[in-house]
């Protein structure tokens with residue numbers, strides 16, 4: 752499996768909002784600016800057919816209308832959106848806000864399927880989701896993706912919680928929220944990353960959703976099994 756970090760930053764800095772491209776056809780979260788960034792990198796959103804949404808904050812879903820519009824101009828018309836059970840209602844709302852008159856036409860052009868199942872398959876991967884704790888934002892999910900030999904995971908936005916421990920215990924690589932130096936009730940921090948590292952000796956953590964001061968501090972600490980990605984960082988996991 753190939754993962755490209757599309758965004759490793761937070762809303763407040765120059766890095767893209769957190770998002771990841773898996774094998775060119777699957778995107779984990781569709782944040783603000785995602786389509787423009789992909790196009791600048793020479794990646795066309797038209798090739799993306801699977802969208803996994805962790806939760807419906809704007810920095811994880813606001814590019815869905817633009818993605819769907821670009822997709823509707825492409826060859827492949829199938830789109831699978833994996834999200835919470837209220838996802839279709841939320842995407843409809845976003846689409847009608849972005850394109851009050853033509854949003855309906857985009858829908859007609861595409862074959863969009865929504866799924867809120869806990870377990871499903873994408874290509875040859877077994878995918879499962881679990882609840883994480885993102886403060887008042889309910890529900891918020893993390894995803895586990897099982898390849899032939901390795902398991903990778905994406906936490907979405909989360910504080911330290913049981914769901915996060917579960918993901919770390921199952922993963923070879925976990926792309927994890929580590930926004931702050933000290934955790935809050937909504938986001939992870941370096942303080943709790945130390946606990947994850949201690950409890951899960953077989954997992955490598957790719958930290959994301961980073962504030963600049965957190966990135967700086969992480970670079971200083973040079974922790975084993977912690978990867979601090981730049982936007983565009985790519986990793987092949989076999």
Ligand SMILES: [Zn+2]
Pocket residue numbers: 806808885888908
């Ligand atoms: Zn959030």
Ligand SMILES: [Zn+2]
Pocket residue numbers: 769808810811908960
């Ligand atoms: Zn976020």
